[in-house]
Amino acid sequence: MDLEEKIATLLAYVWRQFYAVWGKKIRGRNPLDVFQHRIKVAAYMPTFQRFLEKLAHGLGLQSLSVPRDIVEELKNNGDEVIELLREESVYLVVRAYNISKTLSSKQQVKLTKLLGGDRNEDS
Secondary structure (H helix, E strand, O other), rough: OOHHHHHHHHHHHHHHHHHHHHHOOOOOOOHHHHHHHHHHOOOOOOOOOHHHHHHHHHOOOOOOOHHHHHHHHHHHOOHHHHHHHHOOHHHHHHOOOOOOOHHOHHHHHHHHHHHOOOOOOOO
């Protein structure tokens, strides 16, 4: 899996969490546009760890539930990851959105349990 794919996979997990909590409540704006904007803003943090903190805060989430191995890999390539997020945020969000649709049922069930409820979302 290349770096862009790992970033998009991480963002897919974050998207699912964000949409489960806020997606239906956002009025007058496209939730995907809001998500992309929050990513772009967070990408101006100096480190990948700070990016994750800013992103969670900007999305109104207490924490992010994402695969540890992907986070570690991206942390090790922090500068390159931040640069890609700044310059390619729209492209990465589109990829993340498509990946989020293909998360396995097991991954979706785990995420639903984490978020506390039996939510049946289309995205």
